[in-house]
Structures are given as structure tokens and as C-alpha cells.
Amino acid sequence: MLYKSNQDLPLEIRTRFSEAYQDLYRAAFNSAIHWYGEAPKAHQVALSAVKMQSAMYRSIV
Secondary structure, rough: OOOOHHHHHHHHHHHHHHHHHHHHHHHHHHHHHHHHHHHHHHHHHHHHHHHHHHHHHHOOO
């Protein structure tokens, strides 16, 4: 299942993350679902992408 827009994301993701991080989560999830073919694994990959981006941003600021 691919997410075509941020409105398609699970409520947990939409309420937890900003729009920019939702975009990142969606892109990472959609890529990972193609690669792994499993939603739970794709979710883990997408959360990791958001976490890494967030940590990188905090280290720059």
C-alpha cells in the first residue's frame, strides 16, 4: 500500500510529525515498501528516516 498524500498517512503519523516530516515519512515508506514488500518493515524504515533527519537538523541548529 502506497501513500499518495499525507492525508492517507496513519493518524499517529499525521498528529505526531510536522508536514515536512510527514512528507519524508511518506517518501521513505513508499520507497521501502517497494524494496521490502512488508508494511511493518517499511514503517520502521520511514520512522528511522524521520529520526535521522530530525537528529541532523538539531545538530546543525
